[in-house]
Amino acid sequence: MKGADDLLADRAAAAGEPGSALRPAPAPTPDTTAEQILAAAARLFGRQGFRATTLRQIAENAGIKAGSVYYHFDGKEEIAARVLDAGIHALTAAVRSHVDGLPAGSGARARLAAAVEGHLWGMLHHGDFTAAHIRIYRNVSDAARARHQPVRSAYTRLWDELLSDCAAAGVLRRDIPVPMVRQFLVGALNWPVDWYDPRRGPFERFAAQITALVFDGIVTEPELAH
Amino acid sequence: MKGADDLLADRAAAAGEPGSALRPAPAPTPDTTAEQILAAAARLFGRQGFRATTLRQIAENAGIKAGSVYYHFDGKEEIAARVLDAGIHALTAAVRSHVDGLPAGSGARARLAAAVEGHLWGMLHHGDFTAAHIRIYRNVSDAARARHQPVRSAYTRLWDELLSDCAAAGVLRRDIPVPMVRQFLVGALNWPVDWYDPRRGPFERFAAQITALVFDGIVTEPELAH
């Protein structure tokens, strides 16, 4: 055990912070063993799923033996809960930093677009933790999910606020309840984890395409009765 | 082993066939043991995932003992491959029946809308098999996935044809490649499996809402530069 709670949030925040490049590097920050375990677990969880990933694999990828893992964590379930937390923290930090990076006074629509780009950015750049989150969330024990739940709920609330602002500003379509829009939107944004291929073009273009799809849909004219 | 290959496709096709209600019921068709095993496996796979579901659970839910399963199937992986097949067959049948139910001469856009509704219908009514498909596809062995692949590819091709027709008719937006639209679309349509709640309203309204979202997007005005 130690205070490894929000490793990724810290790292993401530091990366986005202007002065960070100037600070004297506080030792080349070799990852602690606990961090290496979490990183290895996230990578394997994302590729193989929760049950198919063994502690021995995690340990091997972290450069230690299986028994040593228990010095740092209570067991597999606790590791999973931490990975879930880190995945959401990475997304939250990415969304916040994209939204906060807008010019002051930006409208609700621009903020929503920035949030979409931020979510995609966090998902495809901290891919190990976010992909693991999407992959294992429904497979971990009820206890681990319950433990993680507040973190996830806060992220849901963040989106509900962004969307409520849009609704109040008249940006959002009015014929569909906001919670349903949120579920549709975040779901649609999560799927690219399965098929995004960075070799097919720059991330910015990809994000713009996805934003266009969720904002304006796939057809050219408004929906008629059918 | 026996010819249990396309149980669901057959059943769906029979259900949609006009004269089926008139045929003398060929015995109340009590499910065969093999069918019960597949149904139980699909239900458990969808709820717990592939690795977390044991053969003993499947057997118990099918009303037999674990050892007896091997009389019907080679093992867990074969069961998984069959469940995957059945999930796609259910979707294919649902899409086909919705599209074919349109008035003759319907346009590409109406056909795409019918396909969307069909996919949602198949997913939320043959929920066990389709939810299982979405849940376990990436968790089964390479062998099982390879064995299932042709079925899945055919379904992908079905969507590519529908979307190509739309593109040719000018219905589809032109700034995004059709394969990407397809991946986005089918991904967005799959997500409701996780949160659709039939108690919140009739399926028809739900399908219309999702169709509106994927067709026209979540905002009220066309996307501007941002």
Next chain:
DNA sequence: GTCTATATGTAGATAGAC
């Protein structure tokens, strides 16, 4: 902090009676 060795449980699969 990490190791080796091991306890304990349970998974998928098989053999052979009925």
Next chain:
DNA sequence: GTCTATCTACATATAGAC
């Protein structure tokens, strides 16, 4: 066609030396 009994493998987790 289904059963019971069992094989074999490997999972998580623990104990205690270093």
